[in-house]
Amino acid sequence: MPTQNYYEDINVGDEIPTLQKNPTTQQLVKYAGASGDYYQIHYDKSFALENNLPDVILHGALKNAFLGQLMTDFMGLAGELKKLTVQYRAMDIPGTPIFAKGTVTKKYVENGENILECDIRLETHEGKVTTPGKAKISLPSKTS
Amino acid sequence: MSSSKSIITKELKDAIGVESEPVTKEIEKGAIIKFAEAIGDTNSIYNDEEIARKTKYGGLIAPPTFLRSIDGFLGPSKANVKSPYSAVVDGGSEWEYFEPVRPGDLITVTDYLSDLQEKDGKLGNMLIMVKEKKYVNQFNEIVALQRTTSISYEPQSPK
Numbered sequence: 001m002p003t004q005n006y007y008e009d010i011n012v013g014d015e016i017p018t019l020q021k022n023p024t025t026q027q028l029v030k031y032a033g034a035s036g037d038y039y040q041i042h043y044d045k046s047f048a049l050e051n052n053l054p055d056v057i058l059h060g061a062l063k064n065a066f067l068g069q070l071m072t073d074f075m076g077l078a079g080e081l082k083k084l085t086v087q088y089r090a091m092d093i094p095g096t097p098i099f100a101k102g103t104v105t106k107k108y109v110e111n112g113e114n115i116l117e118c119d120i121r122l123e124t125h126e127g128k129v130t131t132p133g134k135a136k137i138s139l140p141s142k143t144s
Numbered sequence: 145m146s147s148s149k150s151i152i153t154k155e156l157k158d159a160i161g162v163e164s165e166p167v168t169k170e171i172e173k174g175a176i177i178k179f180a181e182a183i184g185d186t187n188s189i190y191n192d193e194e195i196a197r198k199t200k201y202g203g204l205i206a207p208p209t210f211l212r213s214i215d216g217f218l219g220p221s222k223a224n225v226k227s228p229y230s231a232v233v234d235g236g237s238e239w240e241y242f243e244p245v246r247p248g249d250l251i252t253v254t255d256y257l258s259d260l261q262e263k264d265g266k267l268g269n270m271l272i273m274v275k276e277k278k279y280v281n282q283f284n285e286i287v288a289l290q291r292t293t294s295i296s297y298e299p300q301s302p303k
Contacts, residue, residue: 030181033182034178034181034183035213041233052297052299060233060235060236060237061212061234064209064237064239068209069184072207077189077200078200080241081208081241083239083240084237084238085237085238085239087236088233088234091233
């Protein structure tokens with residue numbers, strides 16, 4: 001269970017705790033089965049090569065899920081995810097760890113909710129950003 | 145020159161803004177648990193009924209990107225928007241969330257094509273399609289909106 005963060009304790013510029021993921025070809029097959037996305041570029045290497053790709057590649061939606069988890073872990077069960085935006089700028093291939101990271105960029109109250117906006121990203125183990133994005137969440141207050 | 149002849153046909157252009165037939169799917173508990181396991185997220189709110197019952201949700205909910213899997217099982221959009229290119233990669237996704245998704249929910253999905261662009265890039269000539277999807281539950285509440293960008297291109301045999 002993620003620990004609960006509170007609005008008062010988080011400031012603009014704070015780093016979101018990094019989430020490491022170790023995607024494997026096995027995970028891509030599991031994700032294909034669980035999501036119903038059976039496009040072969042995610043598990044059939046010769047098919048991927050015929051489609052001008054360097055290898056089988058991670059599903060964009062799986063990378064989206066990793067960045068979703070970065071935010072749901074950070075906001076805890078009392079927080080709410082409002083928006084999650086990602087851009088798939090570069091492909092990720094299985095077999096090496098990738099890291100979901102983020103920084104708080106804005107903090108404000110909107111319609112009685114304690115809102116944080118964050119810049120988020122997926123980085124390869126070499127530090128290359130493949131998937132930048134943005135997220136908007138609400139956090140509980142200590143006083144309410 | 146590929147740039148002299150647009151691959152954006154009148155048929156594709158006419159599809160912009162036309163909403164697809166609604167398709168409804170029941171959300172199964174097992175599908176949520178399996179999805180959370182596949183993405184490697186061990187949060188109890190997705191897989192442990194007893195713990196989930198004590199939270200503000202009062203039971204299991206689905207991970208935020210789970211809704212994408214409804215589309216997977218529904219097959220291609222009913223809207224008449226087929227790219228002439230068979231190879232596709234994801235360009236991006238933008239989610240807006242309003243209500244949680246729970247086991248037993250009946251979620252109705254509609255989508256429409258909102259934008260088309262043609263570009264030359266490292267995969268050759270590419271067609272960029274933007275689709276807007278709407279997910280509505282059995283209480284007629286909008287659960288989520290998603291805007292997805294897909295990039296399609298001509299597959300070539302490797303050199």
